[in-house]
Amino acid sequence: MIPFHYARANDVADAVRMISADPAAKFIAGGTNLVDLMKENVERPSRLIDISRLPLDTIEPTADGGLRIGALVPNSDLAYHPLVEQRYPLLASAILAGASAQLRNMASTGGNLLQRTRCAYFYDTVTPCNKREPGSGCSAIGGINRIHAILGTSENCIATHPSDMCVALAALDARVRVTGPAGERAMAFDDFHRLPGDTPQTDTNLLPDEIVTAIELPALGFADNYSYLKIRDRLSYAFALVSIAAALELEGGAIKQARLALGGVAHKPWRNTAAEAALRGQRADQASFSRAADILLRDAKGYEHNAFKIELARRGIIRTLTQAAQATPQSQYDKKIR
Amino acid sequence: MTSYIGTATSRVDGRAKVTGEARYAGEFKAIRLAHAAVVESAIPKGRISRIDTGAARRVAGVLDVLTHENRPRMADTDKAWKDDVAPEDGSPFRPLYDDRIMFSGQPIALVLGEDWETARYAASLVDIQYDKQDFVTDLRQQHDQAFVVEKPDKPHGDADKAFAAASVRHEAEYYIPTEHHNPMELFASTVVWDGGGKLTVYDKTQGVQNVQRYLCSVFDKAPDDLRVISPYVGGAFGAGLRPQYQVVLATLGALALRRSVRLVLTRQQMYGLGYRPATIERLALGASANGTLDALTHEAIAVTSQFEEFSRNDTGWAALLYKSTNANYVHKLARLDLPTSSDMRAPGAATGVYALECAMDELAIALKLDPVELRLRCYSDRDQNEDLPYTSKALRECYRQGAEAFGWKARKAEPRSMRDGSDLVGWGMATGVWEALQMPMAVRIVLGANGHAEVFCAASDIGTGTYTIMAQVAADALGLPIDNITIRLGDSTLPQAPVEGGSWMAASTAHAIAATAEEIRGELLALAKRIKDSPLADARPEDVALADGRLVSKLDASRAISIADAMRSGAIERIEKEKTNTFAEDKKHARNTHSAVFAEVKVDEQLGVIRVTRVVSAVAAGRILNAKTAHSQIMGSVVWGIGMALHEETVFDHRFGRIMNANIAEYHVPVNADVHDIKVIFVDEPDDLVNPMGIKGLGEIGIVGVAAAIANAVYHATGKRIRDLPITLDKVMR
Known part of the structure; x- marks a missing residue:
């Protein structure tokens, strides 16, 4: 150090x-x-x-029926907060799918957004890595890339964002409140993280002199029909190969509104509004889910060790949407996949 | 009288461990303790052309930076660097010896500072230029250059010809990747400068006397000038059998500074030590339609370094388990630019029996036989290598009791035929086998007139429960309550002991204690006879026993004298005896432990996610000294077997010759969620041939066969035969 x-x-x-x-x-x-x-x-x-020690550790309802989460709320407090458990169980579930109890006790909400990739080459200062040392090259392309991205990659970087919590926040249409020298601003969650492009060293659109102060959730929490399914190489305490946050608003047998976000597949939590739109107004069945998965994964590209993720993601999306539709969300305790 | 042997006695060192009172190598304190940090090579092969330590030296608090250019003198012959358990062939690794780089992660400089943070920071400032050379770290690439090594197994007949003629055949290749031990405790040494060139070395090791001899040899020290202490070890699993480089470097630092030095390796640096070698195994089994073996060929190609030839027995286990008219075994080594591979729990057997037992499962399917039935039809009552009977072999009983506890008879033979909702259910089984070894070792017992005894031995307890079983055996042999027994281990000045490995420690210590206790009893009897009108005046040594703090006649329990009275008669306060165990030489029997492992997996049909929901391990290993620590040993081994089957793999980027998951976040071992119901059964196996107390040892047997049972269960669940470990979900989905 x-x-x-x-x-x-x-x-x-x-x-x-x-x-x-x-x-x-x-x-x-x-x-x-x-x-x-x-x-x-x-x-x-x-x-x-x-x-x-800044006073950013509270969780409060907002005037429009949503929730404001201070950037310093520990992940575990957030997951077990009664309002989150009741109204945003997708978020609680995603948080509990991540890390360990000890890490969740320490990790903050804002810090979770800003965690960096687990790409082995990013961690190993001996090997080239464009994210760590711009212009040095990407060792994961042509190297060990089992946990790497299949969507939104560039020739400069195929790293993934490792968060579980952020996948749920993306699905829930959260907003990120930040403060800088010019004052406060808010960003749509989708605008917060970046794709690698030519500048993989820059993970987010947070400016260097800004601080995350809060996350805001809208009123709609999808508390009835949701699921977070994390698929990984052991049953706990491993980063996602693929994770899926699914949320549905159902009316009769039809989908009124759908949200779908993926983790472990891209440089940011991956949402595809076209896939969500394709679900809207459809029956909540395998055929619709399969179509949505196909749309979401249309441009997916595999590398030597991670090509399996495309099919895994497709099956995972269908499974998670099924869990959400049937109101049988994946348990984060019993590891049997429902 | 209470007998402790066989009971579920809790660990006598348990309290010390959970309260932190138990000290480990990196925790011992010393005055003016300096802290060391290692600089590692970034390349796998070449020479150091320039090493600039200037920037590191300029950091405030840095005391010295040692490299091959300025280090204190070390021995210059291979012989001097050979420790007790070094491979016979080769040139042992010498840290900081010269400019040669032989593996990525090799230590090439040692920074010594007033504190650890300073040393570690300064280590990052050491600038190294290399002359790089071509290298190879991929076994598959070096496959054709592998060379044959001699093994004790004995081919017989013509296996190739018999295989070609066999009515049912199975031939396949299996692969086990490189695995690392990952003990919880980091490798560490605290070398205390006692003045006048004398050193006390606190080391994480499985053998203090091995380390002591090695350091004296490398640093040309007189035996009395260097003492090695290691009272507690936080897991080692074979990684601590050979002295590791940190003990050399910490000693080097102490000699250079003439003060005490501590070196604790980082978790990442521990991937620069030994490992279970990646191994390619080929099995060719030819059977008659009735399920007897006509041909058995087992070939293994394992990894070693460029500079030493480490190999263990992968191929000979079949000859202990199965009769085959013809058999052929070939063991090869491939040299890679890596550290030398090393022993890791059940070396050779964990890998070789994995392949053998998967192959037997595949043969059973080809024969349309139940996997247990095939094993019974091929069952061997003799060691086929040496054509010897066993001292005992209750493996049939392991199959029977294991199958019954598991509910095996409800198994449907057809793959994919059992389900639980969206999960496919698979049941698989495998056999385990290991050796029952025993080694010469000595213990000293000091018995006080107050009825307290101390037992001394240089042996290590690497977390297996050695302290506890020794206390049990000593309590029974001396007829004292276990609380009156104190065990002192892990000090090179204590009576001689071999390294703790090979599952030999239980049998070896128990017999050494028994032999020494017998001497104590003899002396007590001599004292007792001197008492006026002694009730034991005519007693012969073999007719008295120690029980409840007294010497008692076995012929007439009313004739007894207390330990205190006997000692008083001789006006002594204590009796001290030291004795080495002796085992009758027996070349007429094979000595082995056995197990039958049954596993249930549930596999999500769409996603390939595997859960090992049940394991039953039925073990035959002679007399079980402690039901509780024995159960823990086997349970821990089963957990490791789950990891071997599903998780463990040291991942290399062969372009860089580097390990890319050198940490325990990315090198996966099972976590609690991966471990479900594990049932351990000890099958009764009386054995008065293996040794007088009938002890066989349990350290290794528990892992052997577990990965095969799980792989066979995955096949039964999914219909997919995955031969390359670990079995990850993408292989199941494929």
């Missing part, structure tokens, strides 16, 4: 001032990913600005 300075921010404005003054500084909250990366010399911040 490289030596660094440590400073504590007193309030959000203070945090913004401090990060603006030192472009090589980083915020630290739970540190569950940042500290690992610092030990590996992948992240080399000049300064850690400790934001863990």
Whole structure:
């Protein structure tokens, strides 16, 4: 670990001032990913600005019937919050599918959005990696790429975003509130994370001098028909090969509204509005689910070790939509797939 | 009198371990302790053309940076670097010896600092230039260059010809990837500078005396000047049999600084140590229609390094289990630019029997026979290699009791014929086999007049329960409550012991304790006889026993003298005896442990997700000393077998010659969610031929066969035969 300075921010404005003054500084909250990366010399911040004591740790209903989640709410508090369990069980389920109880206790909501890829080459400073060292090349292309992306890749990077929570937030149409020197702004969740393109070193559209302050959920929570299915190489404590967040609003046997987001397949939580549109007004059956999966995966591209993910994602989408339609969401405790 | 042997005695060291009182190698303290960090090679092969330590040295708090250019003197012959368990052939690895790079992750510099953070930071500033050379780390690429190594197994007949003529044949190749031990405790050494060139080395090891001899040899130290201590080990599984490089480097650091040094490897650096070698296994089985074997060929190609020839017996196990008219065995090694492979729980058997037992399953299917029935038809009451009977072999009983506990008879033979909702259900089984070994070792017992005894031995307890079973045996042999027994282990100055491995520790320690306790009893009797009107005046040594703190006549229980009275008669406070066990030489019997493993898997039909929902392991391993620690041993082995079947694989990028999952987030082992119902059965196996107490050892047998039972269950569930481990969901979906 490289030596660094440590400073504590007193309030959000203070945090913004401090990060603006030192472009090589980083915020630290739970540190569950940042500290690992610092030990590996992948992240080399000049300064850690400790934001863990800022008053951003509350969960409150909003005027429009939604929920505002402070950026410093620990993942475990969020998953077990009564309002989240009742109104946004998809979010609770996705969080509990991730990491371990110990990590969820430490990890913050904002930090979860900002976690970095688990690509082995990103972690190994000996090997080329465009995300870690722009222009050095992508070792995962032509290398070990079992956990890598099948959608939205570029010739520069095929890394995935590792979050479970973000997949649910994408499906739920969350908004991200951020504060910078110019004041506050809000981003649609889909606009928060980026595709790798020519700049895989930049994971998000958060500006270097901005801080995430809250996540806002709209009123519609899909509490009746939802499921989060995470498929991985062991039954717990592993990153997703493919994960699927599905949410449906049903009227009779027909789909009034559908949401579908995938994790483990792209540089960001993957949503495809065309696939969702194709479900709207259809019967909640295998045929409709299969059509939606085909649309979502139309442009999917596999690499040497991860081509199986395309078929796995297709079957997983159908399964998860079926679980959602039947109101038998995947349990995160009993690992039998429903 | 209470007998402790055989009972479910809780670990005598349990409290020390859960309270943190038990100290491990990296936790011992010393005055002016310096901390070390290792710089590793980024390339797998070549030479160091330039190494610049200037920037590292300029960091405040850095004490020194050692490289091959400035290190203290070390031995310069292969012989001096050979530890007790080094492979016979080859040139052992010498850390920081010269400019040669032989594997990625090789230590090439050691930074010594006032604290760990400083040393680790400075290590990142060491600048190395390499002359790179071509390398190979892929077994499949080196397959054709493999060379044959001699093994104890004995081919007989003409297996190729018999195979060609056999009415039912099965031939296939199986693959086991490289696996790493991943013990919970990191490899660490704390070398304490005692002054005057004397060193006390706290090391994570399975053999303190092996490390002591090795360090004395490498650093040209007199035996009295270097002591190695390792009271507790947080798992090792074979990784700690040979001295690992951190103990050399920590010693080197202490000699350079003339002060105490601690070196704790990082988890990532532990992937630069030994490993279970990737192995390609080929089985060719030819059978008669009635299910007897006419031809059995087993070939194995395993990985070793460029500089040593490590190999274990993959191919000889079939000859212990199955009769075959003709048999052929070939064991080969392929050299790769990697560290030398090493022992890892049931070395050779975990891999070789995996392939054998999958092949037997495939043959049973070809013969349309129940897999258990095929094994019974081929069952061998003699070791086919040596043509010897066994001291005992209750394997038939393992099959019977295991099958009954599992409910095997309800199995439908057809693959994909059993279901549970969206899951396909599969039932598979396999056989396990290992050796029942015993080694010479000594213990010293000091018995006090107060009825407390201390038992001393250099042996290690690597977490298996050695402290506990030794206390049980000593309590019974001395006729004392177990709370009156203290066991002292893991110190090179204590009576000699071999490394803890090979499942030989239980039998070896138990007999050494029994032999020494007999000496104690003899001396007590001599003292007792001196008492005026002694009730034991005429007693012969073989007619007295120690029980309830007294020496008692076996012929007349009313004739007894307490330990305290006997010692008082001689005006002594304590009796001290040291004795080495002896085992009668027996070349007329084969000595093995056996098991039958039954596994149930549930596989999601669409997604290929596998759950191992039940495992029954029925083990025949002679007398079980402690029902509780024995159960834990087998249960832990079964969990590891689940990992071997479904999860474990060290992933290499052969373009870089590097391991890409060198951490336990990405190197998968089972987590709680992967472990369901595990039932362990110990089959009664009285055996007075293997040794007087009938002990065979349990360290290894539990893992052998587990991966095969699971692979066979996956086939039964899905109809897909997956021969390359690990069995991941994409292979099932394919």
